[in-house]
Amino acid sequence: MWPFYTLSFALLTSLTASAIPPTQPHPQAVFEASASQDIIGIAKEGVGHFSEWSRATKKEFLVDWQASKESEWTIVQGNEGGDLDSMTAALAWAYHLRHSTQNTSSPIKAIALLQTPADALDLRPENKLALDNSKMTSGHEDLLTLDELPEDPETLSRKIRGIVLVDHAKPLRKWRNAKILSIFDHHIDRGAGPEAKPRIFEKTASCTTIVARQMLDELEKLPEEYHMPHELLELILSAIAIDSSGLTNSASTEEDVKTSARVLKRSNWAKRDLEDVMEDLDDRLSDAKKDLDHLGLRDLLRRDWKGDLVDTPSPNTPTVSLGFASVPYSMDAQIVKTEFKELFDWFAIHAAWTAEISVDISISLNKYKTRKNGEKKKIREIVLVVRDDVRIGQAQADSLFRVVYEALENEKSLGLQPWHRAHELGRRQMVWRHESDAGRKVIRPIVEDAVMAWD
Structure with missing residues (x-):
């Protein structure tokens, strides 16, 4: 955990918060204050309504599971990458479902599920910083993570009321037995949950934008608005800020801007300029992310x-x-991080990890910047590995490797070039270098289509 504290104290000593009234805390000041929230090794309980609600909801869900009342619960889940957008969208919609129906004849029990294990949450320092800012309990004890589910998803999915997908177009296979109640996503519609309501696919920088807009639209139509904690509002602004580069990148849309402005008006930063707040949040979260x-x-x-x-x-x-x-x-930089700082050690560590999670075929998408003729260039790499010890034998693994290898090589828009040490690679291993903008959203469908056609 040291790196987070190092980062926070560095911010504290290198930056000076603007002088503003105590009732209008500057985002920077709040983020810096989070550095002293807890003592290393000792969990500090969160403060504020949002933390208390989240912790109480987690407890209630586990109590109801023990009492075989799983059918009363809706699980709101993002993707398994567990980024700030996915986490925030899930938390926001679960909070809204619970509070918007609490005074009706059909109250909804809802909980956000982070589809990552608890020990992986701090691998994203920006998440920890944003959660600390929202006064959540240290160690993420307020949040329900995948490894805390008391039952395998394949089994639990048959018992619960249903699932809501956020920042995720279709459920993972282990949740396929669950009814899809709603979908909010800013990617491509994969056809899942055709009867889900709301079912929204819209191109925005952040999926949290879509969820927050729907939440505010429904909130403002209620006979009486429920309490919206400022910690949640500021978490929402944080998620939109980092995905939109402070509302300045090419992915940022009018809806990201309009929704951020609506959220800001309800937050403790209401009197500050939207552009300043979002830029400030993006700066600090992006620094943490790196x-x-x-x-x-x-x-x-x-x-x-x-x-x-x-x-x-x-x-x-x-x-x-x-x-x-x-x-x-880069692949070269990753190799230096291994114990022996050798190519074989990269593949040994990779093999141990993929064996642990029973993966047959894995793709590592690397990206980094290099300087050429005084200008920065974005470089990407694709690492393809197929195993033969989980579900498939050597002959099948060889065949599957060839199919995926050819699918990637034949996608001329990628402009793939063999890595400079490709001649040293082992069986069913390949590394390419390319300078296209194709990330996971482009590469994943190519690989999945190849696998689904493999016979």
Whole structure:
């Protein structure tokens, strides 16, 4: 946990908060204050309505599970990458469902589920910083994480009232038995949950924008508005800010701006300028997000991991486990992070991690910047590895590797070039370098289509 505290104290000593009235705390001041919230190794209980609600909801859910009342619960879940957008959207909608129906004849019990294990949450320092700012309990004890579910999702999904997907177009295979009640996503519609309501797919920088807009629209139509804690409002602003680069990047839309302005008016920063607040939040969260040098290779692979089972037409291997990692370091820089600082050690650590989570085929998407002729250039790498010890034998693994290899090579828009050490790679291993803007949203469908057609 040291890196977060180092970051926060660095901000405290290097930046000076603007002089503003105590009733209008500056985002910077709040973020800096979070550095002293807890003592290392000792959990500090969160303060404020949002933390208390989250902790009480988690307890109630577990009590009801013990009493076999799972059918009363709606689980709001984001994607397994667990970024700030996915986490915030889930928390916001779960809070809204509970509070908007509490005085009706059909109150809804809802809880946000973070589809990452608890020990992986701090691999995203920006999440920790934002949660500390929202006065949540240290150690994330207020939040329900995947490893805290008292029952396997395959089983639990049959018992609960249903699921709501946020920042996620379709449920993971382990949740396929659950009824999809609503979907909010800013990616491509994958056809899941055709009867879900609301069912919103819209291009915005942040999925939290879509959820917050719907939340405020419904809130303002209620006979009497429920209490909206400022900690949640500021968490929402944080999620939108980091995904939109403070409302300035090309992905930012009019809806991101309008919704942020509506949220800001209800927050403790209401009298501040929207542009200033969002820029300030983005600066601090982005600085935190980059504070990853302390992470080893295994943690880098799992900090932004997305994977699922994929059906194939093969009668011998009808299901394949496929996973994607996103790593903000070059392959060469990752190798230096291994114990022996050698290529073989990268693949040994990678193999141990993928064996632990039973993955057959994995793709690591690396991105970094290099300087050429005085200008920064964005470089990406694709690392393809197929295993033969989980569900498939060597011959099948060889065949699957060739299929995915050719699918990527044949996508000319990527402009793939073999990595400079590709000649040293082992069996069913390949690393490419490219300079296109294609990230996981582009690469994943190419790989999934190839796997689903493999026979």
